[in-house]
Amino acid sequence: MNCLDYRRTLLAGDGESDEMKAHRLQCAACGDAHREHLAFESDLRRGLEVAVPAGFEARLLQPRVAKRRLFLAAASASALAAGVGAYAWLLRDDPLALACIDFVMKEEAKSIMMGAMPRTEAARVLADSLPLEQLERIGQIRHIGPCPFNGATAYHVVLAVPQGKVTLLIMPDTVLKSGQRAVHEGLHAAVAPLRKGSVGIVGSDAAVVSSVAGAIRG
Numbered sequence: 001m002n003c004l005d006y007r008r009t010l011l012a013g014d015g016e017s018d019e020m021k022a023h024r025l026q027c028a029a030c031g032d033a034h035r036e037h038l039a040f041e042s043d044l045r046r047g048l049e050v051a052v053p054a055g056f057e058a059r060l061l062q063p064r065v066a067k068r069r070l071f072l073a074a075a076s077a078s079a080l081a082a083g084v085g086a087y088a089w090l091l092r093d094d095p096l097a098l099a100c101i102d103f104v105m106k107e108e109a110k111s112i113m114m115g116a117m118p119r120t121e122a123a124r125v126l127a128d129s130l131p132l133e134q135l136e137r138i139g140q141i142r143h144i145g146p147c148p149f150n151g152a153t154a155y156h157v158v159l160a161v162p163q164g165k166v167t168l169l170i171m172p173d174t175v176l177k178s179g180q181r182a183v184h185e186g187l188h189a190a191v192a193p194l195r196k197g198s199v200g201i202v203g204s205d206a207a208v209v210s211s212v213a214g215a216i217r218g
């Protein structure tokens with residue numbers, strides 16, 4: 001259990017497991033997040049009518065998972081072939097990649113609470129940088145919404161892939177000449193150039209981050 005897992009599970013509203021509680025008791029930051037979450041929930045209960053945003057999940061059918069697993073396996077193989085081995089992570093701490101990790105640690109929970117954007121709107125704003133259909137071939141979109149990042153508007157995506165979850169920060173206005181990487185606080189980040197702009201990918205597993213980056217690059 002790391003801070004990222006703790007906060008995501010907390011926000012998912014499934015309650016706190018023993019493993020989560022053990023983490024919270026020795027982590028001041030997650031202790032604060034837990035208190036805030038309880039306060040937020042009791043505010044909601046106190047009479048707010050919560051409109052559940054139209055979810056992405058209902059229309060995503062299970063058989064696609066097997067297809068994605070194959071797709072990601074192929075992408076990992078091509079990332080290896082391109083020489084993006086595990087050692088590549090050790091040598092790099094690029095600023096934009098570090099900023100992506102910082103976002104996940106400090107801003108992700110808040111960004112999810114601010115709410116998701118409608119699918120049609122997401123499809124429109126991402127069409128030129130990272131089309132939604134391409135993302136959906138890689139994983140299941142659990143959250144997508146705009147957020148301020150690196151001095152511009154980015155689109156924050158929580159993507160569930162068969163091997164776990166990753167966070168994407170799609171930055172249509174941030175042009176990047178070459179890829180970036182960083183490792184910090186147990187999280188791995190890769191930033192890759194897109195047709196228009198760039199995308200940061202953050203997760204706790206280096207291989208999963210690499211394979212999602214490979215799948216996005218195609």
Ligand SMILES: [Zn+2]
Pocket residue numbers: 002003004006023027029030
């Ligand atoms: Zn923590």
